[in-house]
Amino acid sequence: MIELIHINEYVYLKDVDIYFSEGLNVITGETGTGKSLILDVIGSFLDYQNIRSETFSADMVLNLDMDFDEIGIRRGQHIFSVERKNKRLFYKVDGRLIGREQVQNILSNIITIHKQNSHMKLLDKDFILEVLDTVADNYELLEKYKELYENYQHVLKIIAGANKDSELKKLEELREKVNEIESAHLSEEEEQELEEKYKKALNLQTLLQNYSSVSQHLEEIENALRKIYSLIEDKYYEFLDTAVESVAELSNQISKELSKIEEMNLEEIENRLWVYKKLRRKYGPTTEDVIANLQKWLEEIKQIEKTIKILENAEEERLRLESELRSLAIQISERRKNAARNIVKSIERHLKDLNMNARIDFYFNQKDMARDGIDDVELVGSTLSTGPLYPLRKIASGGELSRLMLALELSLASTDVLVYDEIDAGIGGVTAVKLADKLSELSKKHQVIVVTHLPQIALKADKHLSLRRTGDTGTVVELDERARDEEIKRMFGGEEFIELLGDFASKENKRKGK
The missing domain is CATH 3.40.50.300 (P-loop containing nucleotide triphosphate hydrolases)
Known part of the structure; x- marks a missing residue:
């Protein structure tokens, strides 16, 4: 509370x-x-x-x-x-x-709040269905039905808008693109390494000359350092050893660089870079875009394969889903009708208590399968004891609708x-x-x-x-009690009105001989 x-x-x-x-x-x-x-x-x-x-x-x-x-x-x-x-x-x-x-x-x-003019909802067919589903406890069945209905609509959409031959053609085109990209084994890291190698390769001749000259000078320096051993005392050998070792290590590194340069194949690098350039031009503009498109097309292929599979069994799948939907829709409808019968009894009882003699019922009309089932439901009634029932929107006044809504709310009070x-x-x-x-x-x-x-x-x-x-x-x-008495008097119309009521009651009693 x-x-x-x-x-x-x-x-x-x-x-x-x-x-x-x-x-x-x-x-x-x-x-x-x-x-x-x-x-x-x-x-x-x-x-x-x-x-x-x-x-x-x-x-x-x-x-x-x-x-x-x-x-x-x-x-x-x-x-x-x-x-x-x-x-x-x-x-x-x-x-x-x-x-x-x-x-x-x-x-x-x-908490449930019933606002002013909520009786107008009685004219709303969606509200009526919601009421019936609440009383019938249909929500679990409806969730299952709605999920099936979405699948059913998807199948219908595919049948209406897809053609197996065109889907196969689209699939073949996508597979060609995917195969071309996958066979290239692209990576942004490799592309960057290739570009660095290519820059070096363009300066290949200069690098060869420079490293060859460096290698020759290092050899001469090492020979010169070794001659110094015979010219100095033993106590300086340690310094000289360090110098000789450094020169030898540098010479070794230069030799390795020379080997790499000599092994570098400029034509091979250019060919590999051309693969990247070609795929960027066709599916890019960047290698990152090409790889992203590859992933997108792989997903599209999955969807198209799924669509083709549905198309191959489209009619069978449509009939299966339609049969399951029809069965669920009938179950939901029957539960709604049972709920309607129970609500009608309760509403009429409350209406009688509210000083309104009326016959009320829910009119069910079957419609094509929709997201909420097969029921088109309207509240109908009559204030006459016999004769046909008419839609409330055509016969009920505002006051009558208000009492009907109250009777419905009293019947459904749950929170x-x-x-x-x-x-x-x-x-x-x-x-x-x-x-x-x-x-x-x-x-x-x-x-x-x-x-x-x-x-x-x-x-x-x-x-x-x-x-x-x-x-x-x-x-x-x-x-408090006193203030409450005053407020209720005000609501009745004040002291003067209450006195008038008293006079009227007195006269009525005299007239009836009481």
């Missing part, structure tokens, strides 16, 4: 605490005080927001009766926070940042917390009393929060809250 909502700042509500209890919580107030602002705040934690202010932040204390291991939340009391900055909403749980979807997934299983935003619009008299009884009955199993203008509902409240506004400041007050 929701224990507390703290509004730090929202429109003219600043630093406001709203404490809720179990049972029926009623929020009332003068027209124009903005009672629905409180529902905006609750809605901001769910997947439909109607934030009317650039700056906004609020906290909601919830007592959870289950664990949510995916984000490390255990049952018990937790603080959910929301803040709007730079036109974006940020969420926290117990001071820890949590993703929007995670918060909404948790709270949508706990722990149910929030209603002036669902009593267009309802009065005896029906208002019946509605109050219904909400009171519902609050025995759920926490119910209602924004209302009906005193009949306020009279049933376990907790009565009043939203009051003075200038640019709004407050939410929990009413």
Whole structure:
């Protein structure tokens, strides 16, 4: 249940605490005080927001009766926070940042908000299907069906847009390109080494002359150093040995370089570089691009081979998928029809309690297989005891639709917390009393929060809250018995109206001889 909502700042509500209890919580107030602002705040934690202010932040204390291991939340009391900055909403749980979807997934299983004019959804066929699938628990079957349907559409697309001969031709062309590149064994490292070798090879003659001259000079230096041994004392031999060894090592390295240069084949390097140049020109412009295209074409080859395989067995695959889809669609449809029968009984019972005698049913029409199955469903009804049923969009008034939606919601109430935003619009008299009884009955199993203008509902409240506004400041007050009596009198129309009702009742009693 929701224990507390703290509004730090929202429109003219600043630093406001709203404490809720179990049972029926009623929020009332003068027209124009903005009672629905409180529902905006609750809605901001769910997947439909109607934030009317650039700056906004609020906290909601919830007592959870289950664990949510995916984000490390255990049952018990937790603080959910929301803040709007730079036109974006940020969420926290117990001071820890949590993703929007995670918060909404948790709270949508706990809280349901029924907004004003939600009865218009009764005219939406997608909404009707969603209701039936929820009651029928069709979601697992629907996931399987939708996956098959995507595969089925893919096969149809291939059949419609692909030709085996053209696919084979495309495959042959790609394989030629791939074979040409793969047989070249390209690598960016080798290309760089070849270019360096080529630069050296272009200066081959100069290098040969230089290294030959160096080698000759080193030989002369070494001979000269060796002659010095006979001219100096033994104590200087160590220095001379070092000099001779250095010259000998340098001479050895120069000899190796000469061997490499002599072994270098300029024509071979040019031919290999030409392979790179040719492939860059055809599939480049760089070697990196050529290698990237190779990987892309290898993937394309896999897809084309898959397409050809499907085309070879296209009709068989289409029929197989169609058969499986049809079987699943029929299962889903039958479960929807069973759910519809159960809902109709419950709706009609609630409608009768709400002072509305009506026959209601779900009209099923079979359509071509679509992503949501084979059912085209519409809610039909009649306020007459006999005769045909007609689509609600053609016969129901706003007040009747409102009561129908309420009956549906009462039939489907499933989450722990149910929030209603002036669902009593267009309802009065005896029906208002019946509605109050219904909400009171519902609050025995759920926490119910209602924004209302009906005193009949306020009279049933376990907790009565009043939203009051003075200038640019709004407050939410929990009413004691005396204040509650005054508020309910105001809702009935004030003292004068109540006196008129008393006079009317007195006259009626006299007329009836009581």
